[in-house]
Amino acid sequence: MALCQGYRIRVTKRHGPCSRRSRHRHPTREQPMSITGAMQTAISGMNGQSAAIGFISDNVANASTVGYKKVESRFQTLVTQSSAQANTHSSGGVLNQPFFANNAPGPISRVSSTTSIAISGNGFIPVSKQVGTDPSTGLPTFEATNYYTRVGDFNQNSEGFLINSSGYYLQGWAVDPVTGEVDTSSTSEVRVSNLLDAPVATNLVEYAANLPNNVRDASGNLPATLPASSIQIFDALGNARSVNLTWTRIGESDWTLQVNSPDSTPATFGPATVSFGGTLVDGTTVPAGTLSSMTTGGGLTATAASATGANAAFSFDLDFGSGPQAISLDLGSYGNNTGTTQYAGDKLTLNSFEQNGVPQGNFKSLSIDEQGYVSVTFDNGNVKTFYQIPIARFNDPTELDRVNGNAFVATPRSGSPILAEAGSSGVGDFVSSAVEGSNVDIAEEFSKLIVAQRAYSANARIITTTDELLQETINIRR
Structure with a gap:
């Protein structure tokens, strides 16, 4: 055997030691010693598995943290020199890059708090962080x-703001509590400080009853007066007032109505005449027992019986000391049997007697519903909406930057947030009275921990082996 310029070639009688054919058949160029490279590769492997164990420990520690998103390991090979064409490869290493599972949902659990919300699907809740306090108002900045x-x-704090367990303040679009119009131009911190609901004066009374066709007085004659129907209404200051309606039958199909409110000036209105059956002013015949005409009288102003289905109502003004309070007494409609009628019977049958006023209301409860509306319920029965919570969507939520308190900030790679109403534009839905738990699976994390531990030990064994090889190399001179 002879050596020829770095090639180990067996010399035969047929071919010379440095012939072209011999080189082609035995390309065994000696590679540089890679013991040091193997050690560096093993060290990078240990570092990668150390990082994996760190990720696992973080996940396990936050397995019960509300809204926590786990961190996973993504291993990538580091190549220094590798070529199939040149038939060469040098040991490189490995890099463990964290993968943030920000878009992986956690389990949703029901809670008793009506201001807690969870997202079923994609998206995030917009929040803000306090940086200081305004010295003039004492409110947070x-x-x-x-x-x-x-x-x-x-949960609502003492200043009326909604704040989560991590100290972040909920943001939402403002809603006009009167019109219900949502201002989507900007978000602001949700603060509900309206602890009182102003009273609403009554301006509409709806009355539906059947006046008995067979009623007579004790002697069997007409007129015959029925017991008064009474309803409670509210004045401009929210005080409860009484309004009494008294019907008197004066003919086969004719009645008079008198309205009395003892606290008002004047207190009595009417009588005005109400007739059933017959024809309307336009000559249309209406079914027997339905309203056909109403006359104005005694401060009661009647709407005209212009056509079948036209509204049949009396209007009058009450005054409880705060100025005139216009009232519309709605008896139904002409020619229809859905309001006040005159059918067979011996006594008045009251089907509906309602009014639209409300007294002053005190704060009762605060809630967020499935559409993200923040509403206050008052003890007078009123429910008013002050905000709507949008959901923020990102093109790549895994590229969001994490900050303390399980919050995120946008990055160029994540894209800018798109705020949308729940259930639209690819965002998820709100689940009211619920919270989202951590998306960490303990069993999965412990399985990863076993693999990481064994891989770490294996890389450590590589270092031990390379150390022994280096020792053998050093011993060559002995």
Whole structure:
């Protein structure tokens, strides 16, 4: 055997030691010693598995943290020199890059708090972070940075703000409580400080009853007066007032109506005449027992019986000391049997007697519904909506930057947030009275921990082996 310029070639009688054919058949160029490279590769493997164990420990520690999103390991090979064409490869290493499972949902649990919300699907809740306090108002001031979270365990603090367990303030679109119009131009911190609901004066009374066709007085004659029907209404200050309606039958199909409110000036209105059956002013015949005409009288102003289906109502003004209070007494409609009628019977049958006023209301409860509407319920029965919570969507939520308190901030790679109403534009739905738990699976994490531990030990064994090889190399001179 002879050596020829770095090639180990067996010399035969047929071919010379440095012939072209011999080189082609035995390309065994010696590679440089890679013991040091193997050691460096093993060290990178240990570092990668150390990072994996760190990710696992973080996940396990936050297995019960509301809204926590786990971190997973993504291993990538580091290549220094590798070529199939040149038939060469040098040991490189491995890199463990974290993968943030921000878009993986966690389990949703029901809670008793009516201001807690969870998102079923994609998206994040917009929140803000307090940076200080305004000395003039004592209210918090907030950072300019926009934050987003899945931690929806919000509760109302002493200043009326909704704040979650991580200290972030809920943001939403303002809603006009009167018109219900939502202002989607900007978001602001949700603050509900309206603890009183102003009273609403009554301006409409709806009355539906059947006046008995067979009623007579004790002697069997007419007129015959029925017991008064009474309803409670509210004045401009929210005080309860009484309004009494008294019907008197004066003919086969004719009645008079008198209205009395003892606290008003004047207190009595009417009588005005109400007739059933016959024809309307336009000559249309209406079914027997339905309203056909109403006359104005005694401060009661009647609507005209212009056509079948036209509204049949008396209007009058009450005054309880705060100025005239216009009232519309709606008896139904002409020619229809859905309101006040005159059918067979011996006594008045009251089907409906309602009014639209409300007294002053005190704060009762605060809630967020499935559409994200923040509403206050008052003890007078009124429900008013003050905000709507949008859901923020990102093109790549895994590229969001994490900050303390399970919150996120947008990055160039995640894209800018798109705020949308729940259930639209690819965002998820709100689940009211619920919170989202951590998306960590303990069993899965412990399985990963076993693999990471064994891989770490294996890389450590590589270092031990390379150390022995280096020792053998050093011993060559002995």
